[in-house]
Each structure stands twice: as C-alpha cells, then as structure tokens.
Amino acid sequence: MKKVMILADSCGLPRSFPEEARTAYEETYPYALRRHYSDVEFYQLCMGGVTAPELVGQAVAYFDKWNPDVIIVQVGIDDCRPEPVSNFTRIVLTEFEFLHRLRAYVFKPVIMKKLIKLWPKHRVSPSKFKRNIKKIQSVFPNAQIFWLEIFTSESGGYEEHRPGVLKRIDQYNGMLKSVLKSGFVPIQQELNLVKGVNADHLHLNRIGHKKIFDILKSRLDQALAERKN
Amino acid sequence: MEDKVKSIMARVFKIDPSLINDDTAPGNVNGWDSLKQMSLIAAFEDEFDIQIDDDEMQEMINYRVIVAIIKTYLED
Numbered sequence: 001m002k003k004v005m006i007l008a009d010s011c012g013l014p015r016s017f018p019e020e021a022r023t024a025y026e027e028t029y030p031y032a033l034r035r036h037y038s039d040v041e042f043y044q045l046c047m048g049g050v051t052a053p054e055l056v057g058q059a060v061a062y063f064d065k066w067n068p069d070v071i072i073v074q075v076g077i078d079d080c081r082p083e084p085v086s087n088f089t090r091i092v093l094t095e096f097e098f099l100h101r102l103r104a105y106v107f108k109p110v111i112m113k114k115l116i117k118l119w120p121k122h123r124v125s126p127s128k129f130k131r132n133i134k135k136i137q138s139v140f141p142n143a144q145i146f147w148l149e150i151f152t153s154e155s156g157g158y159e160e161h162r163p164g165v166l167k168r169i170d171q172y173n174g175m176l177k178s179v180l181k182s183g184f185v186p187i188q189q190e191l192n193l194v195k196g197v198n199a200d201h202l203h204l205n206r207i208g209h210k211k212i213f214d215i216l217k218s219r220l221d222q223a224l225a226e227r228k229n
Numbered sequence: 230m231e232d233k234v235k236s237i238m239a240r241v242f243k244i245d246p247s248l249i250n251d252d253t254a255p256g257n258v259n260g261w262d263s264l265k266q267m268s269l270i271a272a273f274e275d276e277f278d279i280q281i282d283d284d285e286m287q288e289m290i291n292y293r294v295i296v297a298i299i300k301t302y303l304e305d
Contacts, residue, residue: 053284060298061288128282131301138297 002224003041003066005143006030007055008074011204012046021198021205029204029212033072036217040224043068051079051124052132060139069227070220071136071143076150076176077202079124080168081158084115087123117163129172133179144223145183146216147176153201154192161201187215230277230303234296237272241265254291273299 006012014025025031034042043066045058052075059071083090093099124132136145150169152158159166177184191197196208204212232246239246242258242265255261270286273279273295279302281289289295 053282057284057288060294061290064291064294127305131305134301134304135298138300139294 001039001041002037002070002227003043003068004033004037004220005059005063005066005068005071006033006042006044006046007059007071008044008046009050009055009076009078010046010048010202011074011077011148012044013048015198015203015205018199021203023204023206023209027206027209029209029216032209032213033216033220036213037220037224049078050075052076052129053079053124056132056136060135064139068140068143070223071140071145072148072216073136073145074148076129076172077152077169079129080150080165080172081123081162082116082120082164082168083123084112084119084121086121113161113163120164126171126175130175130179133176137179144226145180146185146219146223147180147183148185148212149173149176149187151188151191151197153197153199154195155201158201185215185219187212190215230300231296233276234273234292234299237276238269238292238295241269241272249292251293252291277303279303 008030012028012030014028015021015023030042030044030046034044043063045055047055052073055073055075085093133147150173152165152169156166173184190211191204191208194207194211196204196211198205198208235246235249238244238249238253242261244258255266266286266289270281270289274281277299279299281298281302285298289298
C-alpha cells in the first residue's frame, strides 16, 4: 500500500471564521485527498501557527522509519512573516498574564507595526528554514516531496498588518524552489484566479481547498503511478 | 562525514564503530541516555564546528537521522 504524509499549518484545517468563508472539515483538501485515494495510507498532521522546523521536526522525530512515498508540505507563512520582537521576548509577553494583556491591548494595535518597520525580526531565519527543507529531503530520501508555495491574498492586504511580508514570502519561496526544484508546487496564481483565499489574507476558503485538491491530485496521480512502475 | 560521525558515536558510547548502522539508536546502545546525548551533541559541535539548535537535539534519535541533520548544517 502506498503511503502519503501530509504536513500542514492551519491551511490544512477547517475554519469557522469569517462567517462567509466558513470551511468544513469535509471541504479541506487533506480530507478530500484521503477520500479520493482510498487505497492509499495517509498520515496527516496539521496544526495552527506552526513553523517549518516544528512540523518537519515532528516528522523526523517520529516517522523516520515510516518511509512514505509522497510527502505534502504546506507551511512557511509563520516562518517568514516579519516579527516585532525576538522569539524570547514573544514568549515572555505571552507567558505572563499582565504582559499578555499589555500585548493584546497596547502592543499589538499601537506599537507592533512601527517595530516591524524599524527592526523586523525573524521567527525562523532564512538559513534555518532552508536547512529544514534539506532535512526533510535528507531524512526521507525515497519520498517525493511536494511543498506548496507560501501564499497570501491577491490584494496583498497582509502587507498592511506585517510590513515587509511580501518580500519575505518571495525570499522563502525562492528557497523552496531552489532546493526542491519540481517538488515546489506553485499555487498563488491559481488561487488568485479562483479567489481561493480567505478575507484574512492567510487561509484557504472552500474554493481554495478545492483548487489545492485539484493541483495536488494531478501531482499525486503521477507520483503514485511512477512508484508502481 | 559518516565515518567521523561513527567514530564520535563509538567514542562517546565506547562501542566498536563497525557495530554502528542506520538503526543504531538509544534502544540498542547501552548507556545512550540524556546525558550521553548531550555529550554526543557537544562532540559533534566541536568536530564539525557547528551549533546544533536545541529543538533538533531531540530529533537526533538514530544514526541515520543524525547524519541527515549534520549534513544540513555542513551544507549551510
């Protein structure tokens, strides 16, 4: 039996907001792939807010012996978005109740954008991101890896919240392309055409999930057929 | 590079390098505990002049994965 591993951030998950873009679990592309390929063994790990080192790390630490035929990865937006503070400061702000409130009511709406413009920090540095792309290749040398392009809405509205994010998305997508070559799966233009991105500029709506399913289906059909030969 | 990794593991765990293969892991090496894991990481860092991320230390669970991870540092 062929084996496929899906690793994704919140883009692989259902979504209950905003109301008009509600996406049920049964409408997500991982679910649709599992239904379509009923003769293929799937493992799926999707978590909101994760970065590539976290997601790849889970696969490496627990699944190095599973030997999947195909690995589908969709993660990167949380790695590349410019951050106002370092990881350490972010953890301190989150851990303490008082600071957490300060963060929510003062820091985020008032100071965050200014800090990002002045001293943009990385949550995951470009070199660490690139190493993790190479790591998944290296730990799973027999698997065909498909890594989906990091995307945002066509309007570029996310740039309003995170100044500099579009440039970073280009940079991190460039690394994916250069390391994975044909394993890099472009999706931005296709999503633009069908208006498949949620109003939050970050997530897929149900049309987007359907589009990703179609794109991956053609890739998977070919990859799994080659495995049989 | 693989030979160097084997010789470091052999030195840290006091075993014959020829016994080390892809499946060599804490479960089949006597004394491969968390302290030895730290010694191992420190030895790799010294030998290859790299600094391994804290979160990757717990991913280094067998010889094959160790080699794969160190390779990504050397290519960096």
